[in-house]
Amino acid sequence: MNPFGAVVEEPPTNAENPEEKAGSVTKPIEPNSYKIGPDEEGHFGIFGGRYVAETLMPLILDLEQAYNDAKNDPEFHADLQQLNKHYTGRPSPLYYAERLTNHLGGAKIYFKRDELNHTGSHKINNCLGQIMLAKRMGKTRIIAETGAGQHGVAAATVAARFGYPCVVYMGKTDVERQSPNVFRMKLLGAEIVPVTAGAGTLKDAMNEALRDWVTNVEDTYYLIGTAAGPHPYPELVRDFQSVIGREVKSQLMEAEGRLPDMLIACVGGGSNAIGLFHPFLDDKDVAIVGVEAGGHGLEGEEHCASLTAGSPGVLHGNRTFLLQDGDGQIKEGHSISAGLDYPGIGPEHSWLKDTGRVEYVPIMDDEALEAFQLLCRIEGIIPALEPSHALAELVKRAPKMGKDEIIVMNLCGRGDKDVFAVSKHLGFDM
Amino acid sequence: MSSKKQTRIDTRFADLQEAGRPALVTFVTAGDPDLDTSLEILKSLPEAGADLIELGMPFSDPMADGPAIQLAGQRALESGQTMAKTLGMVREFRKGDNDTPIILMGYYNPIYIYGNERFLEEAANAGVDGLIIVDLPPEADEELCIPAMEYGINFIRLAAPTTDEKRLPRVLQNTSGFVYYVSITGITGAAAPDPALVGASVARIKSATSLPVAVGFGVKTAEQARAIGEVANGVVVGSALVTAIAKSLDGEGKATGETVDAVTGLVRQLAQGVHQVSHLPAA
Numbered sequence: 222m223n224p225f226g227a228v229v230e231e232p233p234t235n236a237e238n239p240e241e242k243a244g245s246v247t248k249p250i251e252p253n254s255y256k257i258g259p260d261e262e263g264h265f266g267i268f269g270g271r272y273v274a275e276t277l278m279p280l281i282l283d284l285e286q287a288y289n290d291a292k293n294d295p296e297f298h299a300d301l302q303q304l305n306k307h308y309t310g311r312p313s314p315l316y317y318a319e320r321l322t323n324h325l326g327g328a329k330i331y332f333k334r335d336e337l338n339h340t341g342s343h344k345i346n347n348c349l350g351q352i353m354l355a356k357r358m359g360k361t362r363i364i365a366e367t368g369a370g371q372h373g374v375a376a377a378t379v380a381a382r383f384g385y386p387c388v389v390y391m392g393k394t395d396v397e398r399q400s401p402n403v404f405r406m407k408l409l410g411a412e413i414v415p416v417t418a419g420a421g422t423l424k425d426a427m428n429e430a431l432r433d434w435v436t437n438v439e440d441t442y443y444l445i446g447t448a449a450g451p452h453p454y455p456e457l458v459r460d461f462q463s464v465i466g467r468e469v470k471s472q473l474m475e476a477e478g479r480l481p482d483m484l485i486a487c488v489g490g491g492s493n494a495i496g497l498f499h500p501f502l503d504d505k506d507v508a509i510v511g512v513e514a515g516g517h518g519l520e521g522e523e524h525c526a527s528l529t530a531g532s533p534g535v536l537h538g539n540r541t542f543l544l545q546d547g548d549g550q551i552k553e554g555h556s557i558s559a560g561l562d563y564p565g566i567g568p569e570h571s572w573l574k575d576t577g578r579v580e581y582v583p584i585m586d587d588e589a590l591e592a593f594q595l596l597c598r599i600e601g602i603i604p605a606l607e608p609s610h611a612l613a614e615l616v617k618r619a620p621k622m623g624k625d626e627i628i629v630m631n632l633c634g635r636g637d638k639d640v641f642a643v644s645k646h647l648g649f650d651m
Numbered sequence: 652m653s654s655k656k657q658t659r660i661d662t663r664f665a666d667l668q669e670a671g672r673p674a675l676v677t678f679v680t681a682g683d684p685d686l687d688t689s690l691e692i693l694k695s696l697p698e699a700g701a702d703l704i705e706l707g708m709p710f711s712d713p714m715a716d717g718p719a720i721q722l723a724g725q726r727a728l729e730s731g732q733t734m735a736k737t738l739g740m741v742r743e744f745r746k747g748d749n750d751t752p753i754i755l756m757g758y759y760n761p762i763y764i765y766g767n768e769r770f771l772e773e774a775a776n777a778g779v780d781g782l783i784i785v786d787l788p789p790e791a792d793e794e795l796c797i798p799a800m801e802y803g804i805n806f807i808r809l810a811a812p813t814t815d816e817k818r819l820p821r822v823l824q825n826t827s828g829f830v831y832y833v834s835i836t837g838i839t840g841a842a843a844p845d846p847a848l849v850g851a852s853v854a855r856i857k858s859a860t861s862l863p864v865a866v867g868f869g870v871k872t873a874e875q876a877r878a879i880g881e882v883a884n885g886v887v888v889g890s891a892l893v894t895a896i897a898k899s900l901d902g903e904g905k906a907t908g909e910t911v912d913a914v915t916g917l918v919r920q921l922a923q924g925v926h927q928v929s930h931l932p933a934a
Contacts, residue, residue, distance in 0.1 A: 276811035436837035549764030
């Protein structure tokens with residue numbers, strides 16, 4: 222069995238009319254399997270694809286070839302597994318949160334503790350896989366974009382581990398509000414380039430990384446941090462992150478002898494969520510919930526809920542749900558959590574929303590903050606603000622479920638990076 | 652490849668071929684720094700020496716552009732530019748000029764949101780002759796490139812230094828009007844290209860197509876325009892022109908009495924450079 226998950230079957234038929242007006246996405250027919258995507262052109266239904274400048278096309282085709290070779294190379298899998306085990310500390314525990322379960326009085330709650338990984342989040346899973354691809358491809362320089370700095374730290378970490386120079390593009394606004402992570406990246410030997418173009422946030426950092434890549438095509442590998450971007454990135458990031466869901470499946474089988482009733486994860490670009498969800502997509506009895514950043518509320522401009530409040534468009538190499546105005550200009554996202562602060566979403570999530578397989582809901586800043594504090598006090602775990610969004614949704618749902626039901630939530634990052642921001646919101650002077 | 656009727660682009664390149672000189676292709680962003688000034692600039696370009704005009708459709712996230720064109724797009728968007736206004740500019744321009752080809756250049760999302768069919772129909776009616784959509788590779792031809800051909804609009808493809816022998820036929824397959832050779836790996840307005848290297852690449856492309864080849868990215872001066880013009884059918888200048896606009900603005904970023912002249916003055920110099928070239932490149 223291919224441990225990377227994707228079942229090879231007939232590619233999904235792309236019956237949608239390409240000239241169909243944007244926004245009027247018709248409901249696709251329920252597919253035989255939710256694991257078949259992407260097709261050869263990188264499409265998940267109408268989403269995904271390869272919308273990039275010609276200069277980058279040959280590079281993306283090379284990457285696809287390299288990834289297909291790696292997928293079929295047992296040695297690649299063995300090496301990655303070694304690193305996952307001894308460098309990252311996988312498998313991460315699946316923890317039964319007994320106190321929180323009792324507190325909420327409903328479903329049994331398990332946390333997948335990817336916050337215990339080396340570097341403090343799930344980001345390392347993807348970075349290790351991609352840097353091994355970079356090595357296979359003979360690339361000698363790594364570039365990455367980062368918002369909160371979690372992906373930047375993970376990219377800088379694997380670059381140090383493999384001995385490559387690493388340049389991290391980070392919006393100027395984010396450089397200012399995430400200074401501890403900036404320093405960590407510098408300690409790890411990365412060069413940080415503050416991006417002033419646009420509003421100086423994650424999407425501008427991604428634009429700038431693409432500009433670097435288009436300029437340094439010979440030696441540079443672009444290590445994208447989430448399951449978005451042009452094909453094959455959404456696929457390969459998903460595959461590297463799917464270790465999360467595969468572990469959950471076998472760990473829960475051991476603990477409970479069955480599958481969960483519900484999975485919950487936060488979605489920014491969507492890499493931790495797709496990593497948890499993907500192995501369960503064809504288990505029809507498992508309800509799946511993705512939680513977006515609702516910011517200050519969806520009625521205003523201050524949120525990041527591309528799936529619940531956006532519309533389909535084309536940005537950063539793929540067609541997906543975006544926050545945009547009526548003229549196709551991309552809006553800035555807002556969230557208390559810089560890691561969810563992206564106006565797009567991985568294309569596979571757009572497809573899973575469209576097909577109805579996954580339910581996506583928003584959680585507001587203040588709800589996430591409350592959940593953050595709850596977990597600190599009840600379980601002695603300081604979560605990152607990103608999974609605090611997932612937690613806030615769990616807090617709403619668990620009490621309505623039976624005690625014999627099971628929820629698994631991905632606790633995808635730890636909160637050390639967020640304590641300064643949280644203290645400010647709580648009016649605590651540090 | 653298309654056997655469709657001749658567009659203004661085809662006619663213009665045929666005429667210049669006869670005249671024995673390359674084309675000067677100028678790029679400005681629609682609505683930069685404001686709609687009225689931008690329209691005035693557009694109307695003054697042919698007289699100043701522009702043979703073909705690329706009109707940029709501003710986008711919030713221009714991934715393949717350098718700082719100069721990014722800022723031009725921001726100025727345009729801040730002054731309220733929209734797709735409808737950009738198409739309106741072309742309609743206005745056509746009232747006084749029925750010969751100079753206009754090519755709309757930009758990114759796919761604003762078109763996709765406008766609606767592909769609606770966009771093509773209105774663009775064709777307004778007098779648009781060609782499209783250059785940076786983030787629509789041949790893999791996505793059925794979305795806009797092939798429908799554009801049905802409306803008699805040329806879809807001009809970019810070929811890059813990374814476009815190797817294997818990929819070139821795919822890039823050329825549905826291209827019409829001309830081929831835009833990106834002279835460097837990089838963003839617009841970056842390092843100046845080396846004419847010798849560019850010449851070899853243009854020759855490589857011309858051996859695979861009968862279309863004219865224009866060269867852009869990094870051409871800023873009359874001398875560079877002349878040197879590139881020696882080895883290509885057209886020279887594209889963009890960043891230098893929008894930089895001239897930027898420099899002419901007042902402290903608040905508003906147009907001044909010098910803004911239009913700043914562009915036309917530079918276009919005149921560039922045209923002189925291009926007009927020094929006298930050659931008949933292989934057809």
